[in-house]
Amino acid sequence: MDWSGKAAIVTGGASGIGAATVRVLAGSGARVAVMDINRDGGAAFVDSIREEGLAAEFYPLDVSDRDACRAQVDAFAEAAGRIDALVNNAASFLSKGADATTEDWERSLGVNVRGCANMVQAVHPHMKRTGGGIVNVASISGYIAQPDRWTYNACKGAILSMTRCQALDLARDNIRVNSVSPGWTWTPEVAKAAGGDRAKWEPVWARFSMLRRLAKPEEIARAILFLCGDEASFITAADLPVDGGYLGLGPEGAGEVSTFAGTR
Numbered sequence: 001m002d003w004s005g006k007a008a009i010v011t012g013g014a015s016g017i018g019a020a021t022v023r024v025l026a027g028s029g030a031r032v033a034v035m036d037i038n039r040d041g042g043a044a045f046v047d048s049i050r051e052e053g054l055a056a057e058f059y060p061l062d063v064s065d066r067d068a069c070r071a072q073v074d075a076f077a078e079a080a081g082r083i084d085a086l087v088n089n090a091a092s093f094l095s096k097g098a099d100a101t102t103e104d105w106e107r108s109l110g111v112n113v114r115g116c117a118n119m120v121q122a123v124h125p126h127m128k129r130t131g132g133g134i135v136n137v138a139s140i141s142g143y144i145a146q147p148d149r150w151t152y153n154a155c156k157g158a159i160l161s162m163t164r165c166q167a168l169d170l171a172r173d174n175i176r177v178n179s180v181s182p183g184w185t186w187t188p189e190v191a192k193a194a195g196g197d198r199a200k201w202e203p204v205w206a207r208f209s210m211l212r213r214l215a216k217p218e219e220i221a222r223a224i225l226f227l228c229g230d231e232a233s234f235i236t237a238a239d240l241p242v243d244g245g246y247l248g249l250g251p252e253g254a255g256e257v258s259t260f261a262g263t264r
Helices: 016-027 039-051 066-080 102-127 150-173 188-193 198-208 217-228
Strands: 007-011 031-036 056-060 085-088 132-137 175-182 239-242
Touching: 007 016, 007 066, 007 102, 016 031, 016 039, 016 085, 016 217, 031 039, 031 066, 039 056, 056 066, 066 102, 085 102, 085 217, 102 132, 102 150, 102 175, 132 150, 132 217, 150 175, 175 217, 188 198, 217 239
Parallel strands: 007 031, 007 085, 031 056, 085 132, 132 175, 175 239
Antiparallel strands: none
């Protein structure tokens, strides 16, 4: 996948899946704008990318701010001369259930749903000149029920639906819009939940994957790269689960205890 001469934007690009996506895109020759609310982390990450001889630049951004999205996208488009891809990866991981406050909902919807819409609206005038690919990062959580996760799961489900609507409306401008739904992935958020003890917690969470392990961020990034690029030229309005088989499992999990398979 040769991205030489092309330009891409990755929101939430300073860490986790976003950072892995930046590395994959830049490593393929793209000029990448890292847009992230984390000013210090984003700037430091871009410095490390540049030290590797790759083309990246940092734009501080809260995606829930529509005017800021438009301003930063316009600034990058002017600098790069084009925009070929957008990866909507920025997310609020706030997970609340029956106790969710109005503020919780506003933050979750503002970043995860409105932020995704804000960025697509901002890139559309630039991307329609040449066509391109947009990938919204959804989640397996958009498909299923999980305890005390009304805010997060509702937002991810909304992203799946909005992706299809965006794909329909932007198809006339040769812009494809798809989503990826990661399963359990070893990101900074998951590491935080594990207290940094991967050896202890990965086997616990791996029970929910047919492949019996967590994904690496770069595995999600490669799927994103595929959907953004010309290799996926006839794919739009689709969701690609990158979940190790999570969504295909039944309640017995990967079969540690199963009526049919016995104990593994």
